[in-house]
Amino acid sequence: MESDDRKIVGLAGSLRRTSFHRGLIRAARELAPEGVTVVPYGELDVIPFFNQDIEDRGDPVPVREFKEKIRQADAVLIATPEYDYAIPGVLTNALDWALRTPSPFRHKPVGIVGTSPGSVGTARGQMVLRQILLHPPAYVMPEPQMLIPFALQRFDQQTGDLVDERTRENMRRFLVALVEWIERFEINLTAYERR
Numbered sequence: 001m002e003s004d005d006r007k008i009v010g011l012a013g014s015l016r017r018t019s020f021h022r023g024l025i026r027a028a029r030e031l032a033p034e035g036v037t038v039v040p041y042g043e044l045d046v047i048p049f050f051n052q053d054i055e056d057r058g059d060p061v062p063v064r065e066f067k068e069k070i071r072q073a074d075a076v077l078i079a080t081p082e083y084d085y086a087i088p089g090v091l092t093n094a095l096d097w098a099l100r101t102p103s104p105f106r107h108k109p110v111g112i113v114g115t116s117p118g119s120v121g122t123a124r125g126q127m128v129l130r131q132i133l134l135h136p137p138a139y140v141m142p143e144p145q146m147l148i149p150f151a152l153q154r155f156d157q158q159t160g161d162l163v164d165e166r167t168r169e170n171m172r173r174f175l176v177a178l179v180e181w182i183e184r185f186e187i188n189l190t191a192y193e194r195r
C-alpha cells in the first residue's frame with residue numbers, strides 16, 4: 001500500500017518553551033516520509049484538569065477538539081519526557097480524558113519517542129506510557145524503540161531543536177517504521193478488531 005496522505009498527530013508531553021520533546025515533534029514534521037504529514041497537536045495546557053463532574057456534563061471544547069484530532073489521525077506520535085520515573089502530569093491529564101470509553105485511542109497505532117539528559121533516555125517513562133495505553137487498547141509500536149540519551153549533546157538548548165544528525169536519521173527511520181505499523185492494521189484487522 002502507498003503511504004500517501006497519511007496524517008500523524010504529534011503530541012509533546014512538555015510545555016517548556018525550549019522543550020526537547022516539542023523539538024522532537026518539529027523534527028518529525030521535517031523528516032516525515034513522502035506523503036506523510038506530522039501535525040503538531042499544539043499545547044496540552046488548554047485541556048482542563050480532569051473532573052468527572054465536568055465530564056458528566058459533556059466534554060469541554062478543548063477536550064472535544066483534542067479527541068477529534070486523535071480520531072482523525074492515522075497514528076499518534078507521542079514525544080514525552082520522563083518525570084519521576086513516569087510521565088508528566090500534563091500528559092496523564094490529557095490521557096485521562098481521551099482514554100475514557102469510547103476512546104479515540106482504541107486500536108490507534110501509536111509511536112513513542114523520548115529524550116533525557118541522562119543515560120536512560122526515558123526508558124522508564126516509556127514503559128509507564130505503554131502500560132497506560134493498554135487500556136483502550138492503543139497499538140503501540142513495539143520496535144524500533146527510540147530512547148535518546150544525553151539530550152544536552154543532541155539538542156540546541158536555546159531553541160529545543162534536534163540538531164544531532166544521527167538522531168535525525170534515526171527519527172527518519174522511526175517514522176518509516178511507524179507508517180509500516182499503520183499499514184499492518186489497515187490490512188490485517190482481526191474479526192475481533194472490526195467489531
Ligand SMILES: Cc1cc2nc3c(=O)[nH]c(=O)nc-3n(C[C@H](O)[C@H](O)[C@H](O)COP(=O)(O)O)c2cc1C
Nearest residue numbers: 014016019020021022081082083084085116117118
Ligand atoms: C518534574 C521533573 C521530573 C523529572 N524526572 C526525571 C526522571 O525521572 N528521569 C529522567 O531521566 N529525567 C527526569 N527529569 C529531567 C527531564 O528529563 C528533562 O528536564 C527533560 O529535558 C524534560 O523534557 P523537555 O526538554 O521536553 O521539557 C525530570 C524533570 C522534571 C522537571
